[in-house]
Amino acid sequence: MNVWNPKLRQAWKPCVYQSISQSGFSELPKSNGFLxxxxxxxxxxxxxxxxxVVAVAGLLNATLVIPIFHFNSVWRDSSKFGDIFDEEFFIYALRNHVNVVRELPEDILQRFDNNISNIVNLRVKAWSSPTYYLQKVLPKLMELRYVVFGF
Structure with missing residues (x-):
């Protein structure tokens, strides 16, 4: 008996399907806004x-801003995304699936006094379906062009 073989119809399935051009890069459609x-x-x-949020950005065709970590009063950790993860590789690895930028464009930041806490924060229920995101979140994203997610 081989315990590592998947049972019939239990094989792993990719969560994204690559459509890579001959140059190795596929052009993503115009973004619906920033997450x-x-x-x-x-x-x-x-x-x-x-x-x-990477999965949601792909579903909504949104541009993902490099994640921001909250300073946690319990952990007292002020680490930024780049302190823990390789930002370059994160952007590179997602290049055919999701647009990723390091920060919001300056004109958007200025509208909010360079404080993203002033941007609309959409609290979403855990385990929300793709339909929920398409029906509830996408219209708000397209209206505002930028939203903050707090999972």
Whole structure:
């Protein structure tokens, strides 16, 4: 008996399908707006939030801003995304699936006094369906052009 072989119909399936041109880069459609994730909790909760927002950005065809970590009063950790993760590789690895930028464009930041806390924060229910994001979040994103997610 081989315990590592998947059972019939239980094979792993990719969560994204690559459509890479001959140059190795596929052009993504025009973005519907910017998603900003404010991840909090421990490292694992932050990682899960990042994975979730990458999937949502792909679903909504949104540009993802490099994640922001909340300073946690329990952990007292002021680490930034780039202190823990390789930003260059993050952007490179997602290049065919999601547009990623390091920060919001300056004109948007100026509208909010360079404080993203002033941008609309959409609190979404855990385990929301793709339909929820398409019906509730996408119209708000397209209206405002930028939203903050707090998972």
């Amino acid at each position: 900003i994730i404010e991840a909090n909790g421990g490292l694992n909760q932050q990682r899960l939030s990042i994975c979730d």
